[in-house]
Amino acid sequence: MKTCRGVLEIRQIGIQATETxxxxxxxxxxxxEATNLMRKMLxxxxxxxxxxxxxxSSNNYQEVARPFRTIYAKDGEGKFTIDVQAKLLAAGLSLWFPNSTNEYFHNLEYLNLLNIATEAKIGLWSKTLCPxxxxxxxxxxxxxxxxxxxxxxxxxxxxxLLHNKTDKEVDISNWSIRDTSLELRDEKFAFASGTKIGAGQVLTVYLxxxxxxxxxxxxxxxLxxxxxxxxxxxxxxxxxxxDGIYLISPRTTKGGGNIRAWMHRPCIPNDCAAPEWLLKNSDGSARVIPLPQTLSMILNPAKxxxxxxxxxxxxxxxxxxxxAGLDLIAQIVDLSPNSGKAPRIVRDLSPKPGTNVPAGAIVKVNVIVPDA
Structure with missing residues (x-):
């Protein structure tokens, strides 16, 4: 962009379009699609x-300082009233990327525009934008x-937490999640081949x-x-x-890469209401350990x-x-099967001592006949 300061690359405030x-x-x-809309407006x-x-206000990208700016275009009367960022959000062609330092003036306005676009299922939020x-x-x-x-x-x-709400297993090999920034764009963060979610089940993805x-x-x-x-x-x-998290299907030169599911925080106008599947198993019973399981164990190990x-x-x-006194199940593995009725003692355990597991977990116990 040519300005009085010379040719500058501008970082638009409050939004994040997907990458060209x-x-x-x-x-x-x-x-x-976002690029074409920008060219049409500007x-x-x-x-x-x-x-x-x-x-x-600025950020650094590839060692170049980019000024943070909102871009306004002229209306029919020649006045600068057209908020370009707002237009991209309203068209469903941009993510919400709030600024937490100096440039937060539009944060709430842009979040509302994003929510309207997601409710309308347009652009990225149609889930079928790319063929x-x-x-x-x-x-x-x-x-x-x-x-x-x-x-x-x-x-x-x-x-x-990714919940398969169907009655069939879903293969999410090479799918990925990303946040509003570009931190998770790298293919190394894609789900490994063979990653599947059973019918009615939940996959936890810790970052x-x-x-x-x-x-x-x-x-x-x-991750x-x-x-x-x-x-x-x-x-x-x-x-x-x-911020937001987006579940994205695999992208190839032929297409795909659609946002299949998403969630933004904060939830407005009300707080995020926990869905039933977060609290109950697929059969309707209450979860013994709240999701996500391992994090709940870390936060409350005594329970x-x-x-x-x-x-x-x-x-x-x-x-x-x-x-049994710890509500754990012993799986005895005899490593001396040819030693008759001689007494066995424990050689080692798996998981190893000191490991934290949920109640009802199986502990593999390798036993041997000690040397005479």
Whole structure:
């Protein structure tokens, strides 16, 4: 953009369009449509007005300082009244990207525009914007927590829950989630081949590294981020900051890459109401351990976790009783099957001693006949 300061690359305030093609990736779904709308509103040579609360507001991208600005175009009377960012949001062609420092003037306004577009199911929110998408439609719903309850904002406390609301297994191999920023754009964060969600089941996706001695269950995975990335929701001031998580189908040169499910925080005008599947199992029974399971165990180990004790050297009978007292189930594996009725003692356990597991978990106990 040509300005009185020379040619500048402007970072628009309050929105995040999907990415156009770059040397390292193809164009994301919706990027071309957003670009075309921008070109329609701002033909080459158009005069625009750039606004900011703080003249010095900027961010750095590839070592270049980009001024934070809202772009206004001229209306039919030649006045700068057309908010370009608002038009992109209203068309359903941009994500909400609130600014939490100086430029938060439009945060709430833009969030409202986003919610209107999602309700209208237009643009990105139609779930079918990009063609040739063979993944199942309306099969998965999503719930997120963007404010980590762990100390030091540990990223493991940021998570997404993916609920398969159908009566069939859904294969989400190579699907991905992303937040409003570009932190999760890299293909290395895509779900591994073979990732599936059973009928009526829930997959937990933790954004951060797992916590030591708290192994994930079969219905949990981790993206292993070292630091939190989600912006905490704030509604108690005029800032109205927050974030969104988006479940995206695989993108190829032929199409796809649609946003299949999403959730934004904060939820307005009311707080986010927890869905029934978050509180109950698929058969309607109450969850013994609240979702997400491992995080609940970390937050309340006395109630939900059982620590595997060190039982090395005890007899098989002693181990069975000791584990039963902790509501754990012993699975005895005899590593000396040809030793007749000689007494066996514990060689090792899996999970290893010190590991936290839920009540009812099976502990594999390897027993041997000790050397004479």
């Amino acid at each position: 093609s770059k040397p390292d990736h193809i164009s994301q779904c919706g990027a071309d 033909p080459i040579g158009s005069e625009v007005q750039l606004r900011a609360t703080n003249y010095a 040739n998408d063979l993944t199942p439609l309306d099969s998965i719903e999503l719930w997120i927590n963007s404010d980590s309850p762990l100390s030091n904002e540990n990223a493991f406390g940021e998570y997404a 951060g590294e797992p916590i030591a001695n708290y192994p994930l269950s079969n219905s949990e995975i981790s 292993r981020l070292s630091a939190p990335i989600l912006q905490n929701p704030t509604t108690n001031s005029d800032k109205f900051t927050g 939900y976790a059982r620590k595997v004790p060190d039982l090395t050297g005890l007899t098989s009978e002693q181990v069975v009783g000791a584990l």
